[in-house]
Amino acid sequence: MALLLAFLLFAVLMLAIGYFGYRRYARPARVYEQLGGEATFITPASGQMEAGEGLIVKVIQQIGEQVPIDPADASLLRRDLMAAGYRSENALFFYQASRVILIVVLVVLALIFRPYITINPILSVVIPIAAGFLGFFAPSLYLDHLVSARNERIRMSLPDALDLMVVSVEAGLGLDQAIQYVARELVTTHPDVSEEFQLVNLEIRAGKRRVEALRNLAERTGETELRKLVAILIQTERFGTSIADSLRTHSDFMRVRRRQEAEERANKVGVKLVFPIFFFILPAMLVVSAGPGLLQVFKYLFPLMRQANTGLQ
16 A cells, blocks of 8 residues: 555656646747747746736736726836836736735634634734735735845846947947847846846837937836946937947946945944854853853852851851
């Protein structure tokens, strides 16, 4: 019986691995061979909300569509979702549905486990309310984390993108062609910057002015360093100065600033280590160094003190 159960578990595991390998590697590789090569542009983050259009996804989307929301709040949420890399039309509905589902799940779990957690009647009322608030604010906090993480990736990849853009401009390419070349070359190493630059190029090809497309780039991401880069490009185009010199200077400035930020963080390490040393390392050192002496004191001194007290009595 145990051998049969082990065989069944092994068969289920092999079927699961085989199915995952076929859906994840074999089938995309077959489609890639039929297409005949690599696409010119890949957007790994833009399809995250559209993958797996099944029944569950449709139900979640319908739940999100039924949630009322103010148009101003919807505009702000769409901007945050775009900054996080989610540009699908259904991204807002998925966000609203995730908030509703998380509230319901956490409140139900709080009601189920409430008798096992506490017997205080006040806490029995506070816990479900706190769970509801947690479900309401958790998606917003997670979205803020995604936005900050993506902005950090963009900021760390900008010097490499600027260096490549400088080389492209000095090789004779125009700014639009340089942006397109950088977007194509950085798809694998820096996909976030590549995606943003490709969107700028698509907007320019669609008929927008370059200045407007660059401003849209700054508004989409909200990254400070990218805003500075956009301002430099706009000023360079307005006054007719050298684009290569401006980009090279800005790239050097960003590297210097990154080194200064690293030095600042390194200088703060000593201050930040005070509290872990005081609360965790110092007690252990005291136990190791003073522990044997204290044991000897407890072993010999206290009996002598008791004997002295009994002799005086």
